[in-house]
Amino acid sequence: MTYRIIDDGTYSEPVQQALEGVLAERLDEGELEPTLRFWYRESPAVALGRFQAYEDEVAVDYVDQRDLDVVRRLTGGGAMYVEPGAVITYSLYLPREAVPDDIETSYAALDQWAIDALRSSGLEVSHEPLNDIAHPDGKIGGSAQLRKDDAVLHHTTMSYALDTSEMLRVLRIGEEKVSDKAIESAEKRVAVMRDYVDASREEIITVLKDTFAERFDAEPGSLPNAVIDEARIRASETFTTEEWNRKL
Amino acid sequence: MHDSATLKVPNGKLLEVEVTYDDRVTDVHVTGDFFLEPPESHAALEAALEGHPTDVSRATLSEAIQGVDATLIGFDAEHLAAATLEAIQ
Numbered sequence: 001m002t003y004r005i006i007d008d009g010t011y012s013e014p015v016q017q018a019l020e021g022v023l024a025e026r027l028d029e030g031e032l033e034p035t036l037r038f039w040y041r042e043s044p045a046v047a048l049g050r051f052q053a054y055e056d057e058v059a060v061d062y063v064d065q066r067d068l069d070v071v072r073r074l075t076g077g078g079a080m081y082v083e084p085g086a087v088i089t090y091s092l093y094l095p096r097e098a099v100p101d102d103i104e105t106s107y108a109a110l111d112q113w114a115i116d117a118l119r120s121s122g123l124e125v126s127h128e129p130l131n132d133i134a135h136p137d138g139k140i141g142g143s144a145q146l147r148k149d150d151a152v153l154h155h156t157t158m159s160y161a162l163d164t165s166e167m168l169r170v171l172r173i174g175e176e177k178v179s180d181k182a183i184e185s186a187e188k189r190v191a192v193m194r195d196y197v198d199a200s201r202e203e204i205i206t207v208l209k210d211t212f213a214e215r216f217d218a219e220p221g222s223l224p225n226a227v228i229d230e231a232r233i234r235a236s237e238t239f240t241t242e243e244w245n246r247k248l
Numbered sequence: 249m250h251d252s253a254t255l256k257v258p259n260g261k262l263l264e265v266e267v268t269y270d271d272r273v274t275d276v277h278v279t280g281d282f283f284l285e286p287p288e289s290h291a292a293l294e295a296a297l298e299g300h301p302t303d304v305s306r307a308t309l310s311e312a313i314q315g316v317d318a319t320l321i322g323f324d325a326e327h328l329a330a331a332t333l334e335a336i337q
Contacts, residue, residue, distance in 0.1 A: 050287055053264065053279040076283035076321070103283075103321050129259070130322060147285050248279050 001098065004221030005209055006037040009228070013045035013069040013082070014239035018231040019223070020091060020146070020153055021074050026227065027093045028151035034098065035221065036212055038205055039089035041082060045069040046170060047157070049077040049144070054246045059172055068170065072245045075144035077131060080157055081167040086192075088141075088205060090114075091155040099152040103145070107131050110154040111143055117211035118158075121204060122197050133158060138191035160201045161194040253334035261322030265297075267335040273300050276332065282322040289318035297328075302336050309333065 011019065016039055026032035044066075046058055050073055054060075057079040058070055082089070092110060100106040108127045115133060118125045118140075128134040133141035133156070141158030167173075167190070193204065212218060238244045252266040261282035268275035276297040284290055296312040309329035313320075320328070 049281050051279055051282060051284065051290060053277075056264065056279065074287065076281065076287065078281035103285075103319070130261075144283070146287070248277070 001034055001095075001217065003212070003216050003218040004033050004035045005212065005218050006035060006221050006223055007205070007209060008040070009223055010040040010042055011231075012042050012235070013047065013071045014235035015228075015231050016041065016089075017047065017071050017073055017239045018234035019227070020155065021234060022227050022230045023091070023093050024074075024146055024148055024151050024153040027095065028148035030150070032093060033221070034095060035091075035093045036209075036218070037091045037093070037223075038209075039091070041084040041089075043069070044081070044083045045071060047080045047082060048072045048245070049079060050074060051076055051248065052079055053248045057172055059170060062169055066170070069240075070245055071239050072247070073144065075146045075153070075155065077142060077144040079171050080142070081162070081170045082157060083162060083166075085201060086159065086161045086163065087157050088160050088201060088208070089155065089157040090208065091153060094152045094154065096147070096150050096152055099154075104129055106145070106152070106154075107143055110145075111156065113212055113215050114156065114158075114208060117208045118193075118204070120211065121199055121207050123193060124196070135191040135196070137195075138189040140191045140193060159190060159192040160204065162190070162192050164190050164192065251335045253331050255323075255327060255331040255334070257323045257327050260327070263323055263327060263331045265328070265331040265335045267297075267332060269302050269336060271302060273298050273302065273304070273332075273336065278328065280323075282320070285319040285321065289316055292316045293318060293328075297332050304333075306330060306333055 100109055111127050115125050125133050125135050131143045132139050143156040146153040250268045255263045262280040264279045266277040276294045293316050296316050306329045310325045313325035313328050
């Protein structure tokens with residue numbers, strides 16, 4: 001099995017999230033090779049878990065004031081605040097037979113190459129069930145999956161240099177339901193790579209790509225224009241709409 | 249009546265259940281950072297919790313949840329039944 005590694009294309013958060021559905025479906029229909037894709041974003045945004053309630057997760061007035069895109073993902077899991085140069089996001093689109101059936105096993109298996117890559121960069125990270133990449137000082141990243149009949153999407157976002165104070169203003173991790181003490185611990189629970197390594201974000205991405213290519217058969221690739229066009233249509237029809245983003 | 253309950257599943261995800269009821273449960277919303285496969289089963293899961301009398305047993309709710317063709321990830325039927333009952337009580 002030969003993977004494509006796609007490491008280009010900067011898109012808005014709604015288009016990025018739309019691409020996930022388009023690419024997972026293409027793979028499911030046998031129209032896409034197994035692929036590893038790195039994300040480049042246009043602006044800071046919030047990615048909500050599919051089943052999260054909008055008003056429970058984001059500081060609504062603050063995200064309106066900052067005019068942040070808040071986009072509901074196709075995948076479950078938790079809300080993330082993302083900034084273009086401060087997080088690393090990648091997606092794997094895989095045939096279902098290449099992924100363990102057991103969910104917990106599959107998260108660990110699909111995160112392993114990335115954990116090994118980060119370890120080789122000097123980051124003391126490990127997989128923490130169900131879907132976290134953890135450093136002794138806190139969570140560095142998280143993954144989420146979507147399963148189709150013949151395809152699995154596994155995407156992961158990691159903090160490279162995320163502004164965790166800003167994250168706490170954007171997300172309601174700390175508000176109301178939780179005490180001040182909990183805010184402090186929430187902030188502590190997020191670890192960012194740049195606190196531990198000198199490598200730039202680009203260098204970390206290079207190590208990730210190299211580790212993946214050493215472990216699996218992989219060739220560089222790019223997104224077909226038809227995929228990008230389809231994602232732009234879905235972004236405007238779904239991932240930019242209140243009907244989808246605020247549906248819960 | 250309208251009430252809600254939040255349950256952090258030990259070693260699992262957060263479940264928030266919002267329930268509207270009179271003598272029966274008329275409307276249920278389940279949100280949180282959990283996973284469901286297929287994700288489209290979310291509506292069926294909520295529907296399985298509706299229509300029961302407010303004194304429904306946890307076992308009956310749990311059975312109704314298990315009747316939905318879905319894989320629950322980060323929680324199980326017992327957790328969701330317990331959170332739903334807590335919202336009603």
